[in-house]
Amino acid sequence: MKKALIIDGNNLIFKAYYATAKHGASLHSLQGVPTNALYAFIRMINKFITSNNYDALFVAFDAGKNTFRTQRYDKYKATRKSAPQELLLQIDLVKQYLDLAEIPWSQETNYEADDLIGTISKNKVAKDYEINIISSDKDLFQLLDDNIKILQPQKGLSDLKVMDKNQLKVEYHLEPKQIPDLKGLMGDNSDNLPGIKGIGPKTAIKLLQKYQTLENVIANVDKLTSKESSLIKENSAIGLLTKELATIKLDTPLKKELNDCHYDIKLLDKPELQNFYKKYDMKSLIVSQKKIIEFKDSTIKVLESWDAKFNAKLNYVWTEICWDNYHRDPLLAIAIKNEFGTFYCRKNMIANSKELQTFLVDKKYQKITWDIKKTIVSIKKNFNINADGFIFDHMLASYLLYANENINLENIANILQVKNNEDLDDGEFYGRASKKHIPESETLIAQYLELKLNFLVETYPILIEKLKTNDNWELYEKIELPTVYSLITMEINGIAVDTKQLKTMTENTKITLDKLEKELNQIAQKTLNPNSPKQISQYLFEELKLANPKKGSTAYEVLITLKSAHPIIPVLLEYRKVQKLYATYLNGLEKYIFPDHKIHTIYNQVQASTGRISSTEPNMQNITIRDDEQREVRRIFIASAENLKIVSCDYSQIELRILADISGDTNLINAFLKNHDIHAETASKIFNVSLDQVTKEQRTRAKAVNFGIIYGISSFGLSQQLKISIKESQEFIDKYFVVFPKIKEYINDTIKYCQKNGYVESLFNRRRAVPEINNNNKIIREFGQRIAMNMPIQGTAADIIKLAMIKIDTAIKEKKIKANLIAQIHDELIFEIDSNDLNTEMTKINEIMSHVVKLKVPLIINGVSGNNWYDLK
Incomplete structure (x- = not known):
C-alpha cells in the first residue's frame, strides 16, 4: 500500500x-x-x-x-x-x-x-x-x-x-463519524461553537453511546432526565447548527x-532552495537537508532475521547505544557491513537469533569497530554472550594519532575529511543533554548507522597507514589493544560496595552538614544558603565588608586567605568540604550502585593525552587519600565475598624511577639502586649533610622539588608550596640541578627536540604533539615546555601500568594466578584474592609488575591487603 x-x-x-x-x-x-x-x-x-x-x-x-x-x-x-x-x-x-x-x-x-x-x-x-x-x-x-x-x-x-x-x-468511546455529533452536543470553545449549553463531555458521550447521533438524541428527548431533556429542547437548533459547522x-x-502529489526527496537539494535558506540565515538547514538526501540513497537492510550466508571473513560492526553508560543503558541496535551487504539488526532480533549470536562470538569472523570495549560489554550485558574476533579499534587508533583532540566520531571524521563527516554528529541526530531522544523512525536510525559503518570502511586503511608511518603500530598492537580486554575484565568484575556502611556514612554526614549550616546561620544571625556563592559573597563582602581580592569570588583560595578575618569563614570552609564529601562521594555514589551491589565504573582509555587511564560513573580516581574525610569513603569498598581480601599493588615512585632511566643521571640511579629513601638522599646531597642528619623539613623540601621537577615546577610555584621566598626556592632548584646535572640536560634536550619536531614521545613511542612549544606568548610557550618535559615520563608510566595489567590479566585467565582484577587507580592495581592464597598470589603479581619492563633502576611494588580499600593505605 x-x-x-x-x-x-x-x-x-x-x-x-x-x-x-x-x-x-x-x-x-x-x-x-x-x-x-x-x-x-x-x-x-x-x-x-x-x-x-x-x-x-x-x-x-x-x-x-x-x-x-x-x-x-x-x-x-x-x-x-x-x-x-x-x-x-x-x-x-x-x-x-x-x-x-x-x-x-x-x-x-x-x-x-x-x-x-x-x-x-x-x-x-x-x-x-x-x-x-x-x-x-x-x-x-x-x-x-x-x-x-x-x-x-x-x-x-x-x-x-x-x-x-x-x-x-x-x-x-465513540466512532469517528460521531465527532460532529459530539461537538453538536458539547460545543467547541476554540471555534466558539456553543453546542447545547449545559451538556458536558461525559453526558454527551453517554448520550451518543446510547443513541448514536445528535438527531436520535433529540428524537428521544422525552426519555432523558428532566435536566437533559430541558437543555436539549431549548437548544436543539443551535446544537444541530454546531454539528453542521463541525462537519468537515x-x-x-x-x-x-x-x-x-508525488514528491521527490532530491528536490530538497535545489540551488534555489539553498539560496532561500541563505537569504533568511538558516544555513544549518542546508546541512540537514543534505543529510536527508544522503539517507535516502541508503542501501542498509533492516533484518527480521540473520542468515548464516551473511557471515563474512571481514566485517565492520557498529553497536549503537544512544546514552553514555553501556553497563546500564540498553543497546539500540547493531549494524554490520561486509561483502554481502549492509544490515541493521534491532535488539529483539539479536536476542532471538542464534545465528547472529554465533556470528558475534566466533572469532574466525573478523570484526572492525569503534570502541571495542563498549561493543563487547554492551553485547555481554544485553545478550549474555562473549563477542569475539575484533581486530581493529578506530577509536584507539585515532587516540594514538590525535591524542590532543576530542576522540569522538564527528571530530575524527572531520580531521580525516571523511565523506559526509558533517553528518556524523550524535548531538545533532539524537539531541543533546535533556533533549536527547531516540528518533521514532527505525529506518532513519538504520540509515544513520550506515554512515557510521561507511566511516569505518573509509578510514580503516588510512588509520593503519598512519599508525605505521608514525611508528605507533607496535604501541597499538602490543599495549593499547590488549589493554581493552583488561579494562573489560575490571569493568565487568566491578568493585563491591558495603551499602549499609554507605547509608550510615551518608546519614551521619548529612547530620554534620545540618549542624554546620545551623552554626553558619547562628554566626550570621540570619538565614544563609551556604550552597549559594551569590548569597555568601553578598554577606562577606557587602555586609561584613571583608577584603575582596577577587571581585566577590568565594573560591577556596580566597576564603583560605580570609580564614582569620571572621569566625564564619572556618565554618564555611568546613561546610564546603563536608558538602563535597556528601554530594560527590556519598549521596552522589548511590546512583552508580548496580543490583549486584557493585560499582561498574567506565574506564576511559582515550581521554588523557599522556596515555593515563581515567574513569567515569563514578570517577574512582577522585577518591583521594590526602583528605582524612574523603579517605574514609574508601571503607565502603569491600571484597565481594567473606573469604576474599582486597589487595593493592602499587608502583613506588615510578615517575622518579622513569626520570632516572630516561635522564641517565648517575646520582639518581645510584640512590634507587641502593634502595635509599630518595627524598632523604636528595636532601642529603643538596644540604650537604649525611643521610642520618637530614631533618624532616629538609626531606619535605627535597620531596617537593623531586616531584615538582617532573612537572616543570617554577621557583614561584615551589615558593608557594613550601612557603618560602622565590629567591630561596630558585636557589634550591639550582642546587638540585647541580646534584643531578643529567636531569637538567634531559629537560633542555627534550625541550629542544620538541621545538624542532613539534612532539615528544614515551619510551614506547607514545607520541604527543605540543603545538604550544613554539608559541610567541611566553606563558603559553612555558606551558608547552612543561608538557614536553613531563609527557615522556607520564606516558611511560602509563604504558608500564598497562603492560602489567595485560600480563596479570592474561595470567589470571590462564589460571596461573588466582585473583580477580577489579580496579586500576593511577599507578595502583586492585585485586580480590582468597585470604588463604594471599602470600602466594601477591608474590606472583609482584614478580610480574616488577619485571614487566627493564629499566636502569628496579621497579618496586608496594603490596598490601585488607578487608576494604581504606585498609590498603
Whole structure:
C-alpha cells in the first residue's frame, strides 16, 4: 500500500511559532525578518519526510477568515485572538518554501484546511493509500479510518501522539463519524461553537453511546432526565447548527488528488532552495537537508532475521547505544557491513537469533569497530554472550594519532575529511543533554548507522597507514589493544560496595552538614544558603565588608586567605568540604550502585593525552587519600565475598624511577639502586649533610622539588608550596640541578627536540604533539615546555601500568594466578584474592609488575591487603 502524508499547514505553523517564540522575541534573519516559525516548520517537514518513505505529500491551508461557516454563523471563531504579526508574515514565507521545494499545497476560497484534508483523504483514490495527517486539531478525528491516522504534535514539537480508530474508541468511546455529533452536543470553545449549553463531555458521550447521533438524541428527548431533556429542547437548533459547522466537507472544489502529489526527496537539494535558506540565515538547514538526501540513497537492510550466508571473513560492526553508560543503558541496535551487504539488526532480533549470536562470538569472523570495549560489554550485558574476533579499534587508533583532540566520531571524521563527516554528529541526530531522544523512525536510525559503518570502511586503511608511518603500530598492537580486554575484565568484575556502611556514612554526614549550616546561620544571625556563592559573597563582602581580592569570588583560595578575618569563614570552609564529601562521594555514589551491589565504573582509555587511564560513573580516581574525610569513603569498598581480601599493588615512585632511566643521571640511579629513601638522599646531597642528619623539613623540601621537577615546577610555584621566598626556592632548584646535572640536560634536550619536531614521545613511542612549544606568548610557550618535559615520563608510566595489567590479566585467565582484577587507580592495581592464597598470589603479581619492563633502576611494588580499600593505605 502506498503512503501519503497530509499536513494541516496553518495548525503546524502556529504550533511551530509558539513552540519556539520566547518571551515575545523570536528568531530573526540578519535583515530583521522573523523566521522562528518558518525554521521550525521546515525542520518538522524534514522529520516527517525522513520518518517514512512517503509516496505522496500535501499541505493544506486556510484561505482566510471568511468561509461558508462564517456565512452560516457569524460568531464562528469570533473569540479567537488575532495572530501576532510576526507569525502572519511567516505564513507567506512557508508557502514560498513549499513552492521552491515543490511540495504540493492548496487553499480554497470559502473553505478551511480541514475541508481540503477531508476532500483529498476521503476520495476514491485515497483508498489506495495509508494516510498520516499531521495536526493537533481534534475536528479531524472524524476522518479516522482503517487507512487514516492523525499524528498530533505535542509540546515542543518533539513528539507525535498517534490517534487511530482504536485509540479514539479507548479515549472517547465513540466512532469517528460521531465527532460532529459530539461537538453538536458539547460545543467547541476554540471555534466558539456553543453546542447545547449545559451538556458536558461525559453526558454527551453517554448520550451518543446510547443513541448514536445528535438527531436520535433529540428524537428521544422525552426519555432523558428532566435536566437533559430541558437543555436539549431549548437548544436543539443551535446544537444541530454546531454539528453542521463541525462537519468537515468532503466535496470541496479541490482539484488535486494524492496521485498528483508525488514528491521527490532530491528536490530538497535545489540551488534555489539553498539560496532561500541563505537569504533568511538558516544555513544549518542546508546541512540537514543534505543529510536527508544522503539517507535516502541508503542501501542498509533492516533484518527480521540473520542468515548464516551473511557471515563474512571481514566485517565492520557498529553497536549503537544512544546514552553514555553501556553497563546500564540498553543497546539500540547493531549494524554490520561486509561483502554481502549492509544490515541493521534491532535488539529483539539479536536476542532471538542464534545465528547472529554465533556470528558475534566466533572469532574466525573478523570484526572492525569503534570502541571495542563498549561493543563487547554492551553485547555481554544485553545478550549474555562473549563477542569475539575484533581486530581493529578506530577509536584507539585515532587516540594514538590525535591524542590532543576530542576522540569522538564527528571530530575524527572531520580531521580525516571523511565523506559526509558533517553528518556524523550524535548531538545533532539524537539531541543533546535533556533533549536527547531516540528518533521514532527505525529506518532513519538504520540509515544513520550506515554512515557510521561507511566511516569505518573509509578510514580503516588510512588509520593503519598512519599508525605505521608514525611508528605507533607496535604501541597499538602490543599495549593499547590488549589493554581493552583488561579494562573489560575490571569493568565487568566491578568493585563491591558495603551499602549499609554507605547509608550510615551518608546519614551521619548529612547530620554534620545540618549542624554546620545551623552554626553558619547562628554566626550570621540570619538565614544563609551556604550552597549559594551569590548569597555568601553578598554577606562577606557587602555586609561584613571583608577584603575582596577577587571581585566577590568565594573560591577556596580566597576564603583560605580570609580564614582569620571572621569566625564564619572556618565554618564555611568546613561546610564546603563536608558538602563535597556528601554530594560527590556519598549521596552522589548511590546512583552508580548496580543490583549486584557493585560499582561498574567506565574506564576511559582515550581521554588523557599522556596515555593515563581515567574513569567515569563514578570517577574512582577522585577518591583521594590526602583528605582524612574523603579517605574514609574508601571503607565502603569491600571484597565481594567473606573469604576474599582486597589487595593493592602499587608502583613506588615510578615517575622518579622513569626520570632516572630516561635522564641517565648517575646520582639518581645510584640512590634507587641502593634502595635509599630518595627524598632523604636528595636532601642529603643538596644540604650537604649525611643521610642520618637530614631533618624532616629538609626531606619535605627535597620531596617537593623531586616531584615538582617532573612537572616543570617554577621557583614561584615551589615558593608557594613550601612557603618560602622565590629567591630561596630558585636557589634550591639550582642546587638540585647541580646534584643531578643529567636531569637538567634531559629537560633542555627534550625541550629542544620538541621545538624542532613539534612532539615528544614515551619510551614506547607514545607520541604527543605540543603545538604550544613554539608559541610567541611566553606563558603559553612555558606551558608547552612543561608538557614536553613531563609527557615522556607520564606516558611511560602509563604504558608500564598497562603492560602489567595485560600480563596479570592474561595470567589470571590462564589460571596461573588466582585473583580477580577489579580496579586500576593511577599507578595502583586492585585485586580480590582468597585470604588463604594471599602470600602466594601477591608474590606472583609482584614478580610480574616488577619485571614487566627493564629499566636502569628496579621497579618496586608496594603490596598490601585488607578487608576494604581504606585498609590498603
